[in-house]
Amino acid sequence: MSAQDTPAPVFEVVHLAKNFGGLRVTNDVSLSLRPGDRMALIGPNGAGKTTFVNLVTGALKADAGEVRLNGESVNRLDPIGRVRRGLVRSFQVTRLFLEMTPAEHVALAVLQRTGRSGRMFGNFRAMPDVMEEVEEQLVALGLHDLMHRKVREIAYGQQRLLEIAIALALKPRVLLLDEPAAGVPQSDTGRIEQALAGLPASLAVLMIEHDMDLVFRFAKRVVVLAAGAVIFDGLPADVARDDRVREAYLGSYAHAGHAA
Ligand SMILES: Nc1ncnc2c1ncn2[C@@H]1O[C@H](COP(=O)(O)OP(=O)(O)OP(=O)(O)O)[C@@H](O)[C@H]1O
Incomplete structure (x- = not known):
């Protein structure tokens, strides 16, 4: 595919940052989605995924950085204004x-x-x-x-x-799915997957999910957050063998008192 055929990003996050007191919960996060993208955002507990979603939807105000829809900053818009521009988070x-x-x-x-x-x-x-x-x-x-x-x-x-x-x-033009299969019994997750497979082809989708089977079946690209920062942005096939990703997950398990 030539550069001419590649559609422009519909959703861009540029150098986004947020502190809670002294804690840097979102650390210079940048990523972008084009129409039709299927991206998963993963990371160990406390990595900052929920905060990231709240910043991009406008529920929380960022300290620095920009969120853009169709090339235009939406920093000044409240959550409803961002929905009107096409950024929709799945209802809980x-x-x-x-x-x-x-x-x-x-x-x-x-x-x-x-x-x-x-x-x-x-x-x-x-x-x-x-x-x-x-x-x-x-x-x-x-x-x-x-x-x-x-x-x-x-x-x-x-x-x-x-x-x-x-x-x-x-x-929406951009759909944020927050753990769409969480709490769903195994017997029903197939229907959720079917629904995800049937999403409009041109929609850009960012899914936050803990279920790795679902992530690998759905996503064409995976971004890993750890301690608020992006430590991996690439193909699902490469994520499990990335040293920084392994360290982040093992570190978080050890921290939580699980056998690493
Ligand atoms: N309102 C807040 N005030 C202070 N600290 C907060 C606040 N919200 C979140 N944090 C802290 O920010 C960090 C990131 O939290 P966040 O909930 O975004 O992570 P997460 O990746 O969504 O975690 P999980 O997967 O466990 O839901 C954590 O250390 C959390 O304790």
Whole structure:
């Protein structure tokens, strides 16, 4: 592929830094994603993954550095402003409304994206364009049969699929998936993987995940964070034999009192 064929990055993080008191939790982190990229961000406990996600979504303010979407800085935008520019973090199960249905959750996301007021929510079933999208998203994630059930009645794995459906209803260009398979029983992780495999081809995806099997099956590129800094950025096939990565993981196990 020539340089001309390579699309420009849709998401760039440039020299991002954050301290908590004297602790440098994000240390000069730079990375970028192009449309269609499938990247996993991994690292031992306490490496700074959650802080990194909070900085890029705008939930936390960085001390230095820049986050860019489509080449433009979004540093001044709050999380909602960044969602409008196409940076969407998968909604967390803990933020789902247990008494609401999957259809209602996805409808709310469609109404938000299309700039319609929450007051229209009561009437969304009468809006053909909203209903069409709701059905399309829920069919794509295998949740169609459950669309009118209450969230509290559906299995945890299905709730996690609903998180992805809500995120996709916001029509992201960049999707941050925070441990999409965490807490899901082994018997249901196949459905999560299927959903990840079916994500729109042009979407840039950054997945934070502890499950290495899932990382290796999903990611085309892996970034490893340790003590807030990027210590590896490369192919999944090379990550396990990288000395710095091995040291970081062994060090963290030893620190946590596990046999290294
Ligand atoms: N609000 C805060 N104030 C002070 N220190 C914090 C704060 N949030 C996180 N930290 C510290 O920053 C470091 C990175 O934490 P973070 O949660 O980002 O790591 P992580 O890689 O997501 O970890 P895990 O995989 O265990 O969730 C840790 O040492 C943590 O104790």
